[in-house]
Amino acid sequence: MARHVARPDPRAHWLLLLLGLFVLLAALSFNGLVTNVGGGSGPSDAPASPAPRQAVAGGPVLRLDGPTPVTRRMPARTIALTFDDGPDPRWTPQVLDVLRRHHAHATFFVVGARVDEHPELVRRILAEGHEIGSHTFTHADLTAVPRWRAGFELAWTRSAVAGATGREVTLLRLPFSSVTTSLTGPQYQALRDAAGSGHVGVLTDRDTKDWQRPGVPAIVRAAGPQDGAGAVVLMHDGGGDRSQTVAALDQLLPQLTREGYRFTTVSAGIGAPDSMVPAGAGARLSGTALRWAQTGSGWLAAAMNLLLGVALLLGVARLAVQVVCAQLHVRRVRRPRYRRPEVNGPVSVIVPAYNEAANIAATVRSLVASAYPALEVIVVDDGSSDGTAEIVERLRLRGVRVIRQANAGKPAALNTGIRAARADLLVLVDGDTVFQPDTVHRLVQGFADPTVGAISGNTKVANRRRLLGRWQHLEYVIGFNLDRRMYDVLECMPTIPGAIGAFRREVLLAVGGVPADTLAEDTDLTMRVLRAGWRVVYEEGAIAWTEAPSSLRQLWRQRYRWCYGTMQAMWKHRHALREPGAGGKLGRRGLPYLTVFQILLPLAAPAVDVFALYGLLFLPWSALVLAWAGLLLLQGFTAAYALRLDRERYGPLWTLPFQQLVYRQVMYLVVVQSVVTAVIGNRLRWQRMVRTGEAAALVGAGPAPR
Template structure:
């Protein structure tokens, strides 16, 4: 079948909502750009398009816009020759570019002599020119205009003070980020971070100001809670939005990977017969020169091990008695020989360039211990999965990018996360003390004074729960496990030796797991009370401001990630609907922890898309 026919049929499938919409969009781009498709994608396309033995005739690739300006493709040195010695520059050789010409690093040094370092800096700046996205800039400005305008013209002096404090904290953290991000183990007086103190003290400060302004006893609680929620929103937005834009810029100018250390990919699996073949095939077809794939069957009772055995010879297949995901990972690490350990969930298909992209993160700083991948939902079929997809995008592209700037990402996900083996060994094996081993292990690395980064270009497509029942089962484990980790590492909330883990990351997690659900729940009740008491105009103003800012932040996250803007239509549910479900599950997890109910491993059923 020729390429145009395949594109036509696939476009019609997208229009008719046939199959997985997100996967269809991805495959359409792959085919349009004449890129190879995986065996699993080929089988999927045959099913969707109604054909057998699909063969796509190669089309003519569109001319890369870089070629129009410069026929030397600096992103792939393997294609060019050194200007000085006229010998080819291989991909694994160090190279420098000056005035659109490539040189071996040693040839460049011989040519330009003692001024090499200064000139190399200029060359790097020339290579790293990034095309600015005006829409990102407009959205960022719009967010701050809405915040400042609403505070000045609508909410009055109390919110102005709150926003001023938020701005001050932003400047404080940004200045701090210009120094060394890793812990220098300097002793200090134990105390909560400035952010945590500000967060906990805010309602009392607001209450005092409201009382001073003369509001009645019945009006005050409503305004206190709503303004507290707005204060948290102001602070988070003022810090995370500019940091997200900065993180995006840093990632765009990051040079290509300089070396290819050997990586060991570990796939822990338990009863994953519906998805494991796709995961292994995707890893085998991922482009990286030095990799080993280690499959660890954790005592599966279905055909998982038998399916994995079909790939023997291409991967290492290990089997052990059931002991949990943490023990399976530890077992795989013992058999690994790579410098970098990459953990991939059994239901995850990673991008073809993801391994190369995730390795880049370790070249930023010698103290980088782990790099988190960009997790995307591949089965965007209904309301619950699309809300999860949007939740992942906003969380990764806004909040996690901010933590990336501070070198303090708190969760290197099990779906796709890379670790430097030496640091992982020093921090200790994955523990069974919690039911969220990836979160616990990341905090252990941060407490060891190391850096954790993120890579938005290292993509991984995972299967999200597609029913409310399965969603609740998954989040029950996540949220209960998160509270376990927070309790286990609560000492980091007051110990300044832990750097940005103590200053920012852990306080924000405390905010998200404990304060936010309480504030969200009480805000809803207080809004209803406010309307009944006649303060409906104030409630409407606060709700409108919060919703508009949330929509703008979501639009910015989608733009940064290059995702389908139609998902923006679901942003409202992350304020009203989906958010209340999440808050209720968080509150339930807190109550279970307080009542010492035993935490159990719960997970969603596999679909096998």
């Protein structure tokens, strides 16, 4: 149709969208890392080579920044209690209370992610005279991750502690490490790598295995050194239920104190300087930024979970309303309250046509072949350059008129036809649409009700042999026709499709004809009719076969125009929200529905897909597969129900999974593009679809394949 001059469409928003999705995935992945923090210790079950003899036979404190390992032990009757996997908001305060009550000091090997969650506990640990060491940022096994990941684990933990306390840690205990004699070659290498960034390794002499919760007596026995020897004792203040640890500690401290033992930190025990050094401004700033990032990613993940929950509830509620309304609509059609007189008055069919040579002959022939007693067909050629008008004229069909005009757009062509029409009932038809013989008769019967001002027919996809056609066929049956049944019952029909719609002539004249100031003139017109106080209904038996886009590029252009035009019409008729009658039903039922399900949820769809990718990385695959299969099954039941209502075969259902992988993404990207175009104020030009003539094949060949 008419071509509007437009500024070039923006492209930067696609880069911004990709950047935003990348940032979202990165934030969610970061949250996935820090929320999948485990606990416990002990050697891995996987076989590994042993560490060098000097390290295995030495003390539990290892300095590995030189050519040979240097180890240190605790002096006699000196115990360095160490606690791993904290800080924990429940157990760490209880451990600290016990230590304070017995005037003992200890070393806490903290997990960086938990430091960011509970910085106040880390500050309390230092304030009460204890020492802090690193236990990595996510309790990662540094022998099983790439070196770059190991570097981040240590650097992030240092930053987290620096941001919380203003100090940097140098002591390091590897997760899943234990006593010196169980040190493996990979663990030794991980400690040597960490020594390059200034870390001193700390293993243990006595592993209480309290994370296994063996009982308080067993923990006390495992912690006690033999023959007055000194020891580094491993316990836990986080990563699980530590009630046995707290109880055992309360027994162990007074018992060993009576035996002449003293309790101190690792550094003080070996006579080394304070292991924690003041952090620079940069380290403190990076630690604060890291804590904000972790907090923000947690909020983002929570928001995404909420979004998914809301979307799921809305989807289920939408389906329930659609099914209920569809059943009501079926009962209304099959068992009407009273028998209405048959409508058989004159009907004028108006066909606006611009370069419709591929289908126009089939369209006109199908109209002339209608089983309706009084019918005229008006073809308005809107400046076609492919001989559309000449094709119709050569048909020499009775009751068909051709009106030529300079190219002015589809609304202008329709208004020309409306002015030229002789009948009081008008049917508006696209130039690529084929009617069945009973379509016109079925379509106009609703006008027996004097309150009905317009009627929507049932549009079906003719070219459905290819995959893209099948996807659009399912969309028409599920998305469009189920919705139209619902709109009919709720009396808020927002769109009569351009392919098939019937109007009273007086209604069209009263609303000023077909509007030309939006790209969705059919939606704009339908909303005008409702706001004028008329009912708009749906006739499922009035079937029109139309040619759908046969390529993704053509589909994009068509849906881009539809979506953008629908948003224009919604904004134009926003004042219907506070109107009474039919206009109010549109404003308070139809417009919110369109806003939620055609704009807001599609806009959120890219983020939902990113969240699904995040789930593949961090959630159990079994749960994801089960959830995806459940949603697909729900969609399958919906599609099957909609196909049954439209008396269609179930064959295309096999394409549903593939539709979710390709077609759905195209549809929500169309919404993104349309919203951006609307926000920046660009005017979208008319995008005409290239016709292939597949709809024309229906003439003389019976109904389209189902």
